[in-house]
Amino acid sequence: MTYLAALSVFSALFIGPAASLATRQSPAGTATVDLAKSIGPAKFLGAGFIYGWPDNGTSVDTSIPDHLARDIKFNSCRAGGAQIPAPGWAGGFDGYVERFKSALSNYRTTRKFGGDFILLPHDLWGADSVQGAGTAFPGDNGNWTESDLFLKQVAADLKANDMLEGLVFDIWNEPEISSFWARSWEQYLEFYVRAHKIIRAELPQTLISGPSFADAPTLTHDKWNSWLSAVAGNNTIPDIWSWHQISSARDLDLVVPDFNTLLVQHNLPKRPIDINEYAWPSEQTPAHSVFYLSQLERHDLRGLRANWGSGAALHDNMADLVFHNATTGSYSPNGEWYLYKYYADMVGERVATAASADAKSDVFAVVEGSGAKILAGTRTVQGTYEVVVSGLSRLGLPTEGSVQVRTHRFDWAGAKVDVGEPVDLGVANVDYSSDTLKLLVTYPTNSTAFAFELHGANYDMRPSAIFNLAAILAFGPQVFAQPLNLGNDAQIVDSSKDKLDSLQARTSIPGMVKRSEPSPKKSKPDGQCYFCKGVGGCYMSVAGKTLAFTIGAAPGLVVPQTSTHLWGRLD
Structure with missing residues (x-):
């Protein structure tokens, strides 16, 4: 298509006077969608979060309206009683009991929606990053008796409370960071091997994940290499590989190939991967969510949103997708929740996509029948990017002509503001050629995301x-x-x-x-x-x-x- 033809469709994507549209803007990069290449059915892989559910004794939480979880196809939670007044196992058995109750409530809430629950034993122990300087750790002074008792107690309580269905046992969180593991690296490696063997013996059908490092893997990361060597040499390979994508972490397009190389170097098998925390606080906006969701879907990885709340706030608000609305007295969604709601409606077949060369713009797309939906967003930047969509013939279109495109804009005004449903910017017929459509998209802020819906020429998007x-x-x-x-x-x-x-x-x-x-x-x-x-x-x-x-x-x-x-x- 010509960019003048596209102007009528995307003029609403630009902020400022209409005169600013008079000249073509050069895109900073191009993200691509190949409608002809399927990569599997829609799975909503990024629709999980860490903590985020209010504790309700040992019962299911009922304070957050169910539809706020169901509408985003919530599917996984990760918790273990962190940062409540009770100190955990390291502070005495009573402290452990209260943290286990918190985990049990969160488990039951998660299972109500059919989600998997990833248990965090480091929080049950009491190593939740805010523990006191004198807190004991597993294996102190070469004595493993206490940690062995702890693991067996957890296993027994999981069985006694019928918590095995949908359970993943995540052995220790971010052990390479001193706030979570304030002991030597060698002591951690020994603990990991012991813990894996105990849990495998006590809970033979339960999935184990690890190492849940804060750092994404690289070929030269010494702790990644030493951990992989330890699990390979001791036959303690987790069922699910796991790590975090937060802060300035490299994007998954680079990380996943490096990790696969590490597996080959250590003679380890490919297994499912959990990115069990993703997105730094400043990256929890509609635009950034599209970036992370696109990467997770491209590499077929399950992802859980990081939760940056502390204390009671950690146990609430679905990891900042919703908030307490003082006006209504209940919970309301924020702008990012509406993005996840749209993502949950992207049913059908996922198709191949690629990020822009600068790794700042990315897209996720699905095809259902003669229609396609595309999410587009950026990472940390605003500006103009191109989205090139090939394979339009899959929608029953000829190799050149026009296609109807509806555009939605996802706005953001902070975690505690309900901005409402995405803004419908209308429908227009857009010309294309060579089975390929080119969309020039200007992101008015580094938080704004867009969705594009494509249909064949005979489809009328206007309802009666x-x-x-x-x-x-x-x-x-x-x-x-x-x-x-x-x-x-x-x-x-x-x-x-x-x-x-x-x-x-x-x-x-x-x-x-x-x-x-x-x-x-x-x-x-x-x-x-x-x-x-x-x-x-x-x-x-x-x-x-x-x-x-x-x-x-x-x-x-x-x-x-x-x-x-x-x-x-x-x-």
């Missing part, structure tokens, strides 16, 4: 009826002056379950297809509108505190007694 649920509910408690039946093909904006339930409690509207659409506007000059698809006579108006839809004779819309329906404040 659109209702902006958020706009309706914004007027306060609402009632219909008359019952209104929209039919099965109607669609609404912002159909999150709590808002949909709120509307259904006051109206006769049945459950609708969940899909973001632009708010209904007054009819176009030619008389067409989204409500009636050309029949005419439909518009939305606001007068004071009253919202009115006047509906024309649209097929599938049943309007009893009157053609105007009002939503007004009850107060």
Whole structure:
């Protein structure tokens, strides 16, 4: 396509006067999508997090509404009672019991959603980075009696509380950092081997992960090499390799090949990999999340968001995807949660992608039937990047022509601000050639992400009826002056379950297809509108505190007694 043709689609991606679009901007790099090459079914690999669930004794947490987890297809948690007042095993058995209760509550909450639970025994022990200087560690003074008793106690309690299903035993967290392992490296290696053998004997069917280093592997990392040598030489190979991608860690496109080389050098097998903490605090925004999710999906790795809360905050807010809303008295999602919600809706087949050469822009994409969805974001930068999409013929399109593209923008205003559903920037037909589409995307901030939806030329993205649920509910408690039946093909904006339930409690509207659409506007000059698809006579108006839809004779819309329906404040 020409960049002038693309301008009409992506003008909304730019911040500033329209005149800024008059000239083509040179992209800083190009990320690519190959629709023709599948890499497996959608798995939502990055939809986990560390801690994030409120403790509720030993019971399931009920304070965070279920839909906030289900809507993002939450699938894994990692916890072990860290940073609660009880000090853990190192401070006495009673301290261990309280931490185990915390882990049990988090386990039960995770399993309610069908997620895997990665247990953190270092937190049960009490080495949670805030322990006192006199805290004992496994193997102190060459005595392993206490740590052996600890591991066997944990195993017994896991069995007694029916915690084996969906369990992963993560032997020790970030042992190369002194705040988590304040002893010699040799003592850690000996502990790891002993712990692996004890857990394998006590819990033969339970998966073990390790080493969960803070540092990603490199070919010359001495502790990675010595640990790999130790597990190879002692037949204590974990079922799941694990490490963290945080701070200035190299991207997975570089790390994974190096790790595979290390496995060959140490004669070790390829096994599943957990990136069981990802994203530094400043990188927990929609744009950065797209970057990490894209890398995880490309390399088929499970990922859990890092949690940077402390104390009680560590045990809350789904690792800063939601927050306590003082206005509602409940939890609300922030801008990043909406990104994960969209990611969870990316069903179908994952397709091949590649990041830009500077490793600052990345994409994730799926194909379902004749449609494709693409997430695009950046890492730490704002600016202009190109997204090149090849293989359009997979969508039933010819090798050249035009394709409908809908664009959504994901905004960010901090971890404690609900910015609402992604902004729908509309649909346009975009020209392409050689089976390839080129999109020039300007990211207005280093936190902004975009989604692009592509469909064949015969697909009409406009629904027969659109209702902006958020706009309706914004007027306060609402009632219909008359019952209104929209039919099965109607669609609404912002159909999150709590808002949909709120509307259904006051109206006769049945459950609708969940899909973001632009708010209904007054009819176009030619008389067409989204409500009636050309029949005419439909518009939305606001007068004071009253919202009115006047509906024309649209097929599938049943309007009893009157053609105007009002939503007004009850107060």
